[in-house]
Amino acid sequence: MEVFNTPNKVIITCNRRLSPYLAQEVEALGFDIVRAFNTGVEVNASINECIRLNLNLRVASQVLYEIKSFRARNADELYKALVTIAWDELIPFDGYFSVTSNVHNETITTPLFANVKVKDAIVDRIKDKKGVRPNTGPELNRAVIHLHWIDDRAEIFLDTSGETLAKHGYRKHPGKAPMLEALATATIMATQWDGQSPFINPMCGSGTLAIEAALMAQKRMPGLQRMNYSFMHFIGYDEEVFFEERRRLKDLTDKKNLPLIIASDISDVAIEIAKSNARTAGVEHLITFEVGDFAKTTVPKENGVIMFNPEYGERLGVHAKLEATYKRIGDFMKQECKGYRGYIFTGNLDLAKKIGLQASRRFEFFSGKLDCRLLQYELYEGSKDKLSESKTSKDADESPTGSKIHKLIRVQDKK
Structure with a gap:
């Protein structure tokens, strides 16, 4: 599955009431905003373009690249839809991934159960194709998958950011009641x-x-403070794209x-x-x-x-x-x-x-x-x-x- 050079729906999230400022940043980078809402904006971009977004945005939280949208009334239907995705072409069989989610479905009492279903579908697909299963856990410092599931409408994303972009990486000593x-x-x-x-x-x-x-x-740009993003841990990542953007940003300083x-x-x-x-x-x-x-x-x-x-x-x-x-x-x-x-x-x-x-x-x-x-x-x-x-x-x-x-x-x- 080629995602690094294929434009698709991308949701850039932010904290509530920061969306107008995020929109200003995204537009300044030359992206057209498809939709704006309380906690983010939608654009059309490839993952290589998401690399640029991750390194340049000061107000954003996550940059999410959509893999598939579908209807799922319950956890079984969620699993059936997700296991058909070519995860073996996205996540290394010897890699590591985590799952985050935003879930509001009447059949689900805890988002953790939905997360487990996502993990099961990914692991089962990769094990079926490669004979080996990747490791999973809560850490967000490798590949991250995000599920957005409201009622019977589900979307699955590659979270290209991993750890939030809202923290800019320099505050090792937060002090008293720090501002994000x-x-x-x-x-x-x-x-x-x-x-x-x-x-x-x-x-x-x-x-x-x-x-x-x-x-x-x-x-x-805050991206110069950081050397690890989720996009680095998906199959197809070209590190030269990342380092070229870093060089460009250093020259602009x-x-x-x-x-x-x-x-x-x-x-x-x-x-x-x-x-x-x-x-x-x-x-x-x-x-x-x-x-x-x-x-x-x-x-x-x-x-x-x-x-x-x-x-x-x-x-x-x-x-x-x-x-x-x-x-x-x-x-x-x-x-x-x-x-x-x-x-x-x-x-x-x-x-x-x-x-x-x-x-x-x-x-x-x-x-x-x-x-x-x-x-x-x-x-x-x-x-x-x-x-x-x-x-x-x-x-x-x-x-x-x-x-x-x-x-x-x-x-x-x-x-």
């Missing part, structure tokens, strides 16, 4: 930061926002005219963790780290972006203290960050009211299962403050752009 790398990238994309003006990140924690900003400014990026935190431990993560990502030299209260953060006297990701106050007993912190953040932005666009990412809109500034835009996100907002503030001087407030007093949550794709995703997300 893909989410951090999407929030920066939402700001429409130009990658040349200053990017200031007080209360930086483990440094994810500052590191992602540095990677984006340098045009350094911009090492000149890079912006000033400043990350600060009151915890010297957090700064050491952030430095370590930045070193692993190869961007430590691009970030100025400062230890101290956020109000002491250096803010260059020029236009740029300043972004906070403060605590949300989910634990009892900390809400009153955070109210004062949010008010101080608002005062700091208003007094020390004039000319900047200010952003606060929070999962607590009650606390956000303590900022004391009128948000000009509100972007919807999820951090895990927590409903969050990225709030944008235009930090004008003098009378422009009042003008901005009067224009934005009726703000509503919005998508990153006004395109039809993004509006459609937003409508679906509300359902």
Whole structure:
């Protein structure tokens, strides 16, 4: 079965509410989007093209190449359909594979049972053809097969990614309540930061926002951090395709005219963790780290972006203290960050009211299962403050752009 050079349906998944930003990335790579939905986009691509997608996408989770779609009312029908697929031409008989799934079928009480049926069909087919069976297990560092089975409609995919793309491989020390790398990238994309003006990140924690900003400014793709993907473990893989794309991405990396990026935190431990993560990502030299209260953060006297990701106050007993912190953040932005666009990412809109500034835009996100907002503030001087407030007093949550794709995703997300 030739899949590396055969275009077919490909689903690129992402975390909920990141789909508009994923769509921007995919379109920028020259792919036409067939369909966009809450947690991903659909394109038409070969697995060799999936290699390019895996190495270039910052917001994605998995890149799934469809092998077959069919109807299956129960596990027996699932097995019968899957055992006819030429798995012996896809997975080495002496290899290893794992199965993941998204299953909602009334005859299945646990997805693990569906996974076992998929494994049985693959193993039985390969053993019948080769006389030997491959090994299986839960690890996602080799070949991965994904089942999507809703009601009686089933699809089977080659998961070309394996381990999620949403983690970019540099965060060996996560720190306290870290932001997922893909989410951090999407929030920066939402700001429409130009990658040349200053990017200031007080209360930086483990440094994810500052590191992602540095990677984006340098045009350094997350795929350069990783040397193992699921696509490498399917029959037909040509390593030269992978290494050629890596060479291309290295050549595209911009090492000149890079912006000033400043990350600060009151915890010297957090700064050491952030430095370590930045070193692993190869961007430590691009970030100025400062230890101290956020109000002491250096803010260059020029236009740029300043972004906070403060605590949300989910634990009892900390809400009153955070109210004062949010008010101080608002005062700091208003007094020390004039000319900047200010952003606060929070999962607590009650606390956000303590900022004391009128948000000009509100972007919807999820951090895990927590409903969050990225709030944008235009930090004008003098009378422009009042003008901005009067224009934005009726703000509503919005998508990153006004395109039809993004509006459609937003409508679906509300359902």
